[in-house]
Amino acid sequence: MTKRSIASKKLWKLGINDFNTQYFDFNKEGDLIIKEGHNIYNVKYLAEKFGTSLEILMPFVIEERLEDFLDLTAALSKKVGYKGKFFYHYPMKVNQSKEIVMSIVGEGAHLETSSYNELWLVKKMLEQETFNPNIRILCSGPKTDNYINLIDDLQHKGVKIFPLIEGPNELKFLQYSKFDVGIRLDMPIKASSYWNKPIDRFGFSAKEILEMGSFKNLKILHYHIGSQIEKLSDVLGPIKYALDVFFKLKEKNPSLDTLDIGGGMPIPYMRTKGYPVDKLMEKILELIKKESEKRELPHPNLVCEWGRYIVAPAQISVFKVIDTKRISNKKSPAKKWYVIDGSFMNDLLDTWSIGQKWAISPVNNKRDGELTDVWLAGSSCDSDDIYTGVDGSVTLPDYNSNNGDGEPMYIVVYDTGAYQTSLAAQHCMLSSPMKIVAENGHIVVARKHESPEDIGKNFGW
Ligand SMILES: Cc1ncc(COP(=O)(O)O)c(C=O)c1O
Known part of the structure; x- marks a missing residue:
């Protein structure tokens, strides 16, 4: 050279x-x-x-990044003694290009959709038998009638699909669904992210969720505070808060077994070093373990939806x-x-x-x-x-x-x-x-x- x-x-x-x-x-x-x-x-x-x-x-960059990330999480779970399951869900909104979605699913990712149209693509792939029917799909975003109907249709066909309830109208339809559902928590903690606004319209406060009465099949507590979170402590603080809500909610809803922490892992666009993914992941797993064991409860499963980071x-x-x-x-x-x-x-x-x-x-x-x-x-x-x-x-x-x-x-x-x-x-x-x-x-x-x-x-x- x-x-x-x-x-x-x-x-x-x-x-x-x-x-x-x-x-x-x-x-x-x-x-x-x-x-x-x-x-x-x-x-x-x-x-x-x-x-x-x-x-x-x-x-090939996506494939390598996701493979490394899944291997890392498996190795850290072992090291830390975290006993829950880990699921990576690719948020399709980040880039819906077929080449991207196919390579990411090919590496073992599950999916998250934010609209009827994205879920329609998933349905098409399932019909063409290009996706493994065991793939898990989280559905966020406002549930229009066509979105709700498609979720229902796929649930009846046996697809593992979890609508995440974000608003009162959805709650009406989904609280007593015979299929699994999740609910979105409106995270009150400020984080260093452009998208973390003091007031937003997503989800319900902890108080509202805890006063809701029990659900038929509540599986997931979800929140998303924003993309490109600049500080590691701003990822951990909300997890601690969400775990507290999770365990209280579980008292009335024993089926609840998964915490979904949304997106947020940043990219070094400006070529300055941020926090490393291995350090963050280890701290997340340790925190979940500690908070569960303090209450003598099983470790919840963990979902993360870091899209930007992979793609x-x-x-x-x-x-x-x-x-x-x-x-x-x-x-x-x-x-x-x-x-x-x-x-x-x-x-x-x-x-x-x-x-x-x-x-x-x-x-x-x-x-x-x-x-x-x-x-x-x-x-x-x-x-x-x-x-x-x-x-x-x-x-x-x-x-x-x-x-x-x-x-x-x-x-x-x-x-x-x-x-x-x-x-x-x-x-x-x-x-x-x-x-x-x-x-x-x-x-x-x-x-x-x-x-x-x-x-x-x-x-x-
Ligand atoms: C609910 C939800 N999950 C995940 C993401 C992906 O975030 P990121 O690309 O920063 O990982 C977003 C982005 O807006 C989102 O709204």
């Missing part, structure tokens, strides 16, 4: 397990490569072959820099605009909606050595369609699109596998990125570049 590519690798923090970048490197030409065991994908080559904007989905690193988004412009305002920490052939507002919508930060590197880096601080601009007309980096700018190789600087410059945004696909928009009628799947050394096209006709149809043309 040349000195230059070592420097680039270090600068953009590739090859580091703690940042989930062990799959990436630069080759000696300065091109970004993806490593799947001994298979290698050259990202510049893929960008040239398929065109940009381009999403590259890597199911975000399994996709990257590749764009071409189609124009460069000087920023003359001296107050700006960036020297140039790089305009890309995609859109932060459309294709990475969280950039705009919640100020999401991303790790970004060049795809082709022949000009290594000369770096500059830039702001990135998407192709829509909107002044909000920009990305200004973690610390006020993005460091990329210096590039001038107008001076015949040889090959075009491509950039890559990492960790784009969670939420961005289903949130995507069509501002200025821009086309969504093409999506390809890289697995076992092969590339499969999952979504072609959208034509004006494809998009026009959504607007009645």
Whole structure:
């Protein structure tokens, strides 16, 4: 490896397990490569072959992450002496792409749906016998009539399906159901997560739940406080609170045997170290064991729905820099605009909606050595369609699109596998990125570049 590519690798923090970048490197030409065991994908080559904007989905990353996580939990359960069962449920809302759902289920995940439409996909897979009928499905989200009817239909067919009751109307239908149900607790504890609002509409307070009277078949107590929880203690505090409610609720509902702690395990988008998953998992299992044994009760089963944690690193988004412009305002920490052939507002919508930060590197880096601080601009007309980096700018190789600087410059945004696909928009009628799947050394096209006709149809043309 040349000195230059070592420097680039270090600068953009590739090859580091703690940042989930062990799959990436630069080759000696300065091109970004993806490593799947001994298979290698050259990202510049893929960008040239398929065109940009381009999403590259890597199911092998999901498979490895989930396998490692399930092995870790089994090993820690043994170490700690935790006797409950552990179930990983993939929340489909994180990314409903078939390639993702199929690989995650293939590794042994159960599912969580948040709508009728997601459950409809599950039904389809069950009918096609592509899912094991023993798969367990948790159903959250408001229960519209069609959602309730589909749950009922699948329950009668023997599918292990657990509606999680979130509101009074659902309670009316489900409290005395002859099938298993769960209930959602509105967690009053504040946590370091954007989504943890002081007041939200999800679930019932502990007081309300404990005053409800008994259920026919209550199995699960569930809560979800938010995604990307920044502090480890903010995961443990709510578990302790929920366990207290759990054991009180169990007095009237002996069938209750499972605690579902929802999502929240974060991703190091900003390439700074957070808390490690093994430390967190060990503390969770110890806490459940301690709280159960204090009351001389069996350890509850544990469900977790960490979606972002498993899926975000399994996709990257590749764009071409189609124009460069000087920023003359001296107050700006960036020297140039790089305009890309995609859109932060459309294709990475969280950039705009919640100020999401991303790790970004060049795809082709022949000009290594000369770096500059830039702001990135998407192709829509909107002044909000920009990305200004973690610390006020993005460091990329210096590039001038107008001076015949040889090959075009491509950039890559990492960790784009969670939420961005289903949130995507069509501002200025821009086309969504093409999506390809890289697995076992092969590339499969999952979504072609959208034509004006494809998009026009959504607007009645
Ligand atoms: C009920 C529920 N479970 C799980 C998740 C997934 O959270 P994350 O992707 O942060 O793990 C969400 C996200 O909104 C959720 O609403």
